[in-house]
């Protein structure tokens with residue numbers, strides 16, 4: 396059988412509504428990833444740089460090696476994907492996908508994964524994971540990897556949101572871009588009502604997706620959730636949306652290059 400390159404649907408017909416739909420879909424992924432990670436305790440030896448056998452911490456090693464494998468088969472061909480360890484990724488071993496170019500070339504390489512990594516491990520994890528060590532290090536690290544990839548994808552999706560906003564109203568954005576005025580760009584791209592809806596929706600989704608289910612007494616588990624819904628709303632309000640907006644500002648600053 397002859398081998399053909401893999402192809403994907405075009406993303407050239409994006410609108411602000413369609414990119415917002417994608418962000419809404421990505422909420423589900425993020426919430427399910429958090430629920431999965433919360434099944435395990437913190438398992439701190441995973442993050443200890445002095446554990447023998449691997450360079451750096453075990454979680455870092457697993458993320459690096461997984462990224463290297465996924466790079467070879469095309470994960471980072473997609474402009475929606477950004478590696479945590481971009482240095483020395485191996486070359487593709489499959490034919491390139493030829494994904495249509497939607498983003499402005501100077502904005503494609505924006506990568507704030509270093510900040511996402513630090514925020515996730517130092518601020519987010521301690522908020523939703525219990526203390527303890529059950530020895531399930533590899534499954535736990537795999538959950539961390541999935542959380543990181545889902546958050547990174549969502550936050551860097553700000554590049555697409557910014558491109559649509561610019562294309563919809565170049566006359567509004569261009570003066571602030573020429574002046575490299577971050578504050579004005581930030582206020583132009585901010586929609587407080589949308590942010591409020593996002594926070595409410597992720598809280599509600601966490602209640603639905605993460606409710607405890609009991610067959611015996613239906614009231615037994617009522618009001619108990621696998622992850623605290625108000626914490627997910629806070630995560631979005633304090634980190635996910637601000638970082639998505641940071642990506643948008645960074646992208647717009649380069650949009651006329």
Ligand SMILES: O=C(O)C(=O)C[C@]1(C(=O)O)C=C[C@@H](O)C=C1
Pocket residue numbers: 415418556584585586587589590593635636637639640
């Ligand atoms: O929906 C938008 O317009 C976005 O830019 C996305 C987003 C978000 O991260 O969810 C960010 C900024 C806006 O203030 C509202 C929401």
